[in-house]
Amino acid sequence: MILFRNKIFWVSLAIALSIILPLIIKKPYIHHMLVLIGINIIVVLSLDMILGHVGLVSLGHAGFMGIGGYTCALLVMNWKFPFLLGLFGGMLTSSAFGLLIGYPSLRLKGHYFVIITFIMGIVLTLFFTNLVSITNGPMGLPNIPSAKIKVGDILFINFNTKIKYYYLILTFIFIVIYIKHRFYYSRMGRGLLAIREDEDLGKSIGINTHLLKVIAFVISTAFTGMAGGLFAHYVKSIAPDSFTFIPSFYFFVMNLVGGSGTILGPIIGSSLLTTTDELSQLYFQPAWARILFGVFLIVFIIYVPMGIMGLVKKLFSKEKYE
């Protein structure tokens, strides 16, 4: 049937489903799960901008989430910023930091980049823990107020229920998906493709490879920071523990398992693995979840590096020839 091959049909269906989903399944625990998945989707989509489009692994992205989260929370709590402005502030600080780290390290070979992001993640965790005057140290920031959007006297929404937060997150997910989509169809995206295929060839035809990589990194860290702000106002209390190497690692595994270089990949990976993590924490000790993620990582990186989406694509291209 032609209808089922039409992309617009499937996209519209997906959008419609995502909008009515929490209205069909009314359990609050599911809503909680959906919000967490949603936040992770934003982070992993941003991570894939680097992994899928620049071809580099970042193992410190949770650190950027932390910068965004702390900034947003502090702006709202201490300086009475409105939520959206605080969110934007979080994006600014995390992307500024992204620029700081990205500019020198994106000149270097890929192996260095992984190690640098890894160490940078550790540095950020130490930052959050030690700079007690700003971040309140290991205790973190409790009592973060709920997200509110106020437009004069016309509009006031207090995102204090899970289902409202779900729709807030969903809006931002649509925005990030659009940005990611532009990574495929813009001139910058084509430039990045050239860089992934053969960087020297790209340079020889006039592509400013370093600039493109840095821009991609800055965009990626900006949206990761935004996710941090969204996270902070959902869980209402953040601590350095939330932004260590472990979550950075998890995000990478989600990207890998889902399939990098795609839009569905991060969505699938986040959904699958966030659910797995939450459920395993419910029924088993947290250590088992970590072990599971470690196993997933090793199995996928060696045997299924293209991820689930990669497998699906392979299956479909085989079908074409039959």
Next chain:
Amino acid sequence: MSKFQDPNFFKVETLTKNFGGFTAVSELSFKLPRGEIMGLVGPNGAGKTTVFNLVTGFLKPSKGRIIFKDKEITYLKPHEIAREGLVRTFQLNKIFSSLSVEENIRIGCYGYEKGGLMRFLFNPPKNERDNIEEAANKILDLIGLKGLRKKIAADLSYGDHKRLGIGISLGAKPNLLLLDEPFAGMNPVETQKCMDILRRIVEQGITILLIDHDMRAVMGICGSILVLNFGKKIAEGRPEEIRENPEVVTTYLGSIRVA
């Protein structure tokens, strides 16, 4: 046919490159007028590709200057030099292997598109897109790969591979095209096809500087030849002069592919 004489179109002055104790290129000076095809020849290890790397910003010179279109480009970055109109190909021919032929050319035409925030967020208007399509089609025509446009680049034959490499660099709107061994590994038929393509490129007003070992092709297509050995210029002139030059003959004995 008059050739546009432009003394500062492309000039290299006392270009030198030292790697530790080894001098790859030594005090090389030459001029290339606009509209010519010049051949850079010499035995293996003579420093020819090093000259290309120095001129296109992939290596920094130890000494010397490079002038292009009246502007000093000695210390510019590779992509900046390319944007000035000096574009190169690579000895181990580089292409974007997992993409199709037309996608390769499309990326080559990177310079035809505008960048910036608006273009990132939204597609360019139809007339711009048509411009690029037209440019890409013209290039595909010129290199003779229009019929293979949907084929994945990795699946191309060797000769087509090389022509695609030239096509990609044409997308960058070169005024001066540096070709590193365009005839390497080609049989006489493919070599002839390639020579035709190069003539058509020159007809479009593009100057060519090429490196190759196929002396017959080089003599057949180049207006002037520059002979290098051990990083130094040992002869420069028209093909007839070079052929008679005793030093060149001595240098080359045993090094040319006589076919």
Next chain:
Amino acid sequence: MFEQILLNGIFSSCTYCLVALGLTLIMGVMDIADFAQGALYMLSAFLAFLAAKFLGINFLFSICIAIIVASFVGIINNIVVYQPAMKRGASSLIAALGVLLIIQNLALLVFGPAYQSFPLSFAQEKVKIFNGIITVYKGIIILTTCVVVFAIWIFLKKSKIGKAIRAVSQNPEGATVVGIGRGRVSNFTFGIGTALVGLTGALVSPIYAFDVFFGSEIVVKGFAISITGGLGSILGTIVSALIIGIGENLIAGYFSTEYSNLITFVVLLLALFFRPQGIFGRKEI
């Protein structure tokens, strides 16, 4: 006070140096960034502790057992994870992090989250050197480090296998061409590298209180040290380890203990930015 800090610094440098040496050998010869060594470091400490405390085995033997078992785990790790990864062009660095996570959390399930400490009954006398105090045991470790580093240096320079190792690390294909068996050299190097790390873990087990995540920090520092020292350069590793070990303690002593780690990592990060080939850089990653 300065002499005390210097002594502490030298001690830290020794432990870092041994670990960094092991890592740089493995990295140089096999191109594997073996972060899982952090877990082997921890395992070695736990095993030495268990053998000595619960099985009542002589401490020296405990160390030997710990090294052997840790090396064994390391070799299995190599066969099951790294070799398949290398064959398929996957990043061994990331796979190693996965292994680290798995081993640490398995250990967590087995040993629990509590910190273990395991004071030694001997060699605890304090010796005064200038104005600094150091236990005999720490002194022994410092001496052991010097001996081991020297031994490795001589070994690499003079022995047949040592030269083979250097050959493979500088030019793997060239080495194969002249007949050096790459597989044998790899396994051997991996063994030595792991043994170095295991040795260090077992040696320091009586000094620090350790939990299952003990080893994460030193392996990251060890890597940063081997990179900033210049991969493949023993002298560079030593110099870098001294700078970091002493520098860390200077900051902790004169400035602030909490920030010393932060500053160390920031300095390492800057070093990676501005001179990725290291102090005596020879090989790039």
